[in-house]
Amino acid sequence: MVTYHHPMTDDDRVFKALADPTRRFLLDRLFERDGRTLTELESVLDMTRFGVMKHLRVLEEANLIVTRRSGREKLHFLNPVPIRLIHDRWIDKFTERRIAALTDLKRELEDRS
Amino acid sequence: MTATDTTAADTTAADSTPPTKPAATTQVYRVYIQATPRQVWDAITQPEWNARYGYPGHSEYDLRPGGAYRGIADADMLAMGLPELLVDGEVLEADPPRRLVQTWRFNWSPEIIAEGYTRVTWETAEEIGGITRLTVTHELEGAPLTAEQVGGSAPMVEGGGGWAMILSGLKTLLETGKDLGIHDA
16 A cells, blocks of 8 residues: 655654654664665664665655665665755755844944944 | 774764765755756756856767766866866666666766776656656765765865765756756856
8 A cells, every 4th residue: 555645745754754863863874874674784784674664755755765676675765856956945045044133234334333 | 883883984074065975885865846847857868958057168968878978177177187088988778768877987086986987877756746856876886986986975176076066956947947056056
């Protein structure tokens, strides 16, 4: 049974996935070396195979990892695009506002003098 | 930890430029876009679209096996001393709007050019709700410097941003009509 969740409609999914230390640990391991198997990822965690699979599923639903078949193996790749999207959509807005605020402050100070 | 786990140690963690990826043999990127596969295909392959996101400049594709791929620098990049043909390659497979396979070489520095041609596969899949899933797979065997560049590990000013930045811009353009490139940073 496959349920489609569209990450594009849901930044919450990304934040929720990132809110868990085990899942961040898994992403860190993939950042170090991409394209790992479940068995490899399982070996770096003190957790059952089922537990690791559950975390990987949450990450995959958030589109933070992409899996690819290579022969009999399923490889896990870190996908940074959702984080980049949040960066582009949100962080830039805050930066713009900060710059705008500084510009306003400068103008105000200059007007005063 | 097995001995192979230490091979990642030579990839130093990137600086604060988000988000980044270290060198790896294959990199896989995926983005969901509210658009048809044809719109996504055109945004990748048509210069009037691909000039509007990602790095400055545009890309030209001769969409047949053996056809040329040319990533052309814009005037600002030329002024920085970069070559006009900033990226080049060959189309290996073109099955619009589903699948595009090409070779890809980044003519950025003698060291990167020496790594030779890598291979990029673009795949679109139509999902429910008018959404297209775009997957970009970049095979980077024997090209660690190229991998670092496209993985976005280099700072923005040195051409960082990589595929994540490009694909974020592609999605934003198709969904909002807004240009979102490194040139806006």
